[in-house]
Amino acid sequence: MRELPTTKKEHIIFGLMMCMGMVVVMMFFNLWHSGLLGKMSSLEILFQFVLCFIIAFLVESFIVGPVARKIAFSLPFDKSNKILGVLAMSFFMVMGMVLMMSIYGMISASLAHQPSSASVWSTYLHTIARNFSLALPYQLIILGPLVRYVFGRFIKGKGSVVPST
Template sequence: MPTNQKESLIFGFIMCFGMVAVMSAYNLLLIGDLKHLTLQNVLTEVGIGFIIALLLDLHVVGPLAKKITHRLPFDKSNKLLFVLCMSTSMILGMVFFMSIFGLVMSYLGNGLDGQGLLIVYGVIFVKNFILAFPLQLLVMGPIVRFIFKHFIQRKKCETV
């Protein structure tokens, strides 16, 4: 896990890129508009989504998730439980905010089809959570922690 601001930035960068890439493709597939599933549209959505996600991760959701995790009544020395609590807090926060991004992108692309704003947001939130939770806990989280531990922190140890 990151031990300083530089490591937090690198960790967040890798995590956000992976999550945004998968979630953007997922959301484009969900709206069923395959003609918009072009390289340019995917790159645009991933680029904008990545910038927003990274800013949220570093300045809003990340710090809030850390505060929440540290205030929860459990043994913080249990690394697995700590990572699960931190990841769950991050997932809930990021899905909350990135679903707003998805709502805006959906509205700009297709409109709301006469449905209420809160209903559409709720549907987007649930669909995003259904993929984001297992994706982060079972796929991206372990992959990013592996990359971080074996390539980023290892380089730091070798240069010291």
Template sequence: MPTNKKEGIIFTTLMCFLMVLGMSTYNLWLHHSLTLKELLIGFIPGFIVAFVLDVFIVGVLAKKIAFALPIDPQKKLPMILTISTLMILGMVTCMSLFGILMQNGLSDAMLSQYLTAWKMNVIAALPLQLLIVGPVSRSVLVKIQNA
């Protein structure tokens, strides 16, 4: 885990970049429009919104909730899994709404579209975060800390 502000910014930026890249690719693939142009168009605003949400809202709440739970903060794996899961749930909740609004705007079918998007995004975000992005980001952070 990051031990200072610089490491925190690097870690958050890398985590956010990889998750937005992975989830943008996944969502474009679901909608059969996986092109580099579409990916770049959606990636930049998605990354900005995700980064702001992570730093100022979701990350703060996820950590506050995780440390309030009866989990020993000295045990790293349970704490990492708890924070990661809470982050996934918070970010999927927010970013699914962002995606629906960006793709369709306000519509009568928005609630149905949102619920479908939320379910599909949780299915992809959980393993992406827990098995790929989280471990890669922590590995990079360890290399920075040991440099």
């Protein structure tokens, strides 16, 4: 397993990488699911991406990240086992971000005039289930390992990018 961030700067870079990967996939998934993907211009999609990315990064950095870290590392498991630490942290990060960003998604859909006949609570629960069913496997199987690899190779191991002669 590649190295994880240890400094404040590394945490910010790692968070930006993780946030970028999650926002791209989850935003397009939700735009597609709500039928807005084919109806929005490239400029509207870019605006949505930038806005969603900023909100997601702030929520992750100041709310979900600290809470998830506190919960994950308060669990009774061997803290020297990096895999268990990554799994616990990933689960609580995804759970927190899905809970928070599903609210953002519902507000965005409402502003885009995508009314729902269901109650707000019912729509929220459905949105959480739908988003969690994609976000957790995507985080655990694809994005998490990819970001940890890229981070470990190009950020932590800066000197190992250029092969020695």
